[in-house]
Amino acid sequence: MLHHRLLRKKGYRTVWGYWHIWYGRILLILALVNGVLGFQLAANTLRGMIAYEVIAAVILLVYVTVLGVIYLRSGRETWSNIMKALNVLTVKLRTIMH
Secondary structure (H helix, E strand, O other): OHHHHHHHHHOOOOHHHHHHHHHHHHHHHHHHHHHHHHHHHOOOOHHHHHHHHHHHHHHHHHHHHHHHHHHHHHOHHHHHHHHHHHHHHHHHHHHHHO
């Protein structure tokens, strides 16, 4: 919720917004790995493992495709916003440290 409030308030993504997005992406990948490991620990059948892997592959393919489309539509502006947010964070951290 905080990420969405900051996005509405400022009109652009903050450092915390980018953190929120990447944290979610990492959790998605870890969840897929956890599913594979869970099937192995449960000694599931080969068919069950194959079914999970097919479903996981489809989900991952759709996710990567959507990210690719978003990236291509956003262009260089997104990268510029990321760098601006990182610069703001660096300045704030330097202020806190001194």
